[in-house]
Amino acid sequence: MGNVPSAVKHCLSYQQLLREHLWIGDPGAGVLPAPVQATQLPGLPEYVKIVEVGPRDGLQNEKTIVPTNIKIELINQLSQTGLSVIEVTSFVSAKWVPQMADHTEVMKGIDQRPGVHYPVLTPNLQGFHRAVSKKLYGMGCYEISLGDTIGVGTPGNMKKMLESVMKEIPLSALAVHCHDTYGQALANILTALQMGISVVDSSVSGLGGCPYAKGATGNVATEDVIYMLNGLGINTGVNLYKVMEAGNFICMAVNKTTNSKVAQASFNVGIE
């Protein structure tokens, strides 16, 4: 198979960042941001890199353990969509995350398409809880994903958080990871793009949640992000229809309904 990529990305808790940047307090405490003034859409990026996290963050948080061959097929289908980054698995102990126990088989089994990166996550749980973004960047972490893993953030929070983090870390090293638990994900992503972020995590068909935020569900769906970006004239290089097909495949395989509004609207028309 060749060498297995080492940890390339750290997922930071948005809530933790909010706590550590005292200007906003606990996002769960009902502190509402001030209304954002109406402005034109300023300087959106021409290209946005989508980081597909479905096979890892998504399946890791599904209740059912997905068979290895289904995971491999999903990743192979996603590799055909134009996505340039697909997180494939997580090298964590099977004791803690049984859904990822087959990480080695998955890495070995997929067809690695040239030009596509297949990072794996090797979380350092202690580091995850203690480190803050500046420290991570100082440690040589090239991309720091700011995760709203329970989906409570709003565009107002996002703007404030980014303003704060951007004082310490160059924009080029930042990505956002939004959950749609409260229906805010696309708005939050759009806000991040307006502030210069051009790397967005998303999960095909909205698979999964986040193990560090108990009860949280709803990674933003890749299909919905691409649909929005297409509508903004932003290039992603990704074929939306092919992503929807991959989403359909995995939903059928694990017997669940897609969380992508775009896929629901596209596939369920006229179906009982």
Ligand SMILES: [Zn+2]
């Ligand atoms: Zn997530």
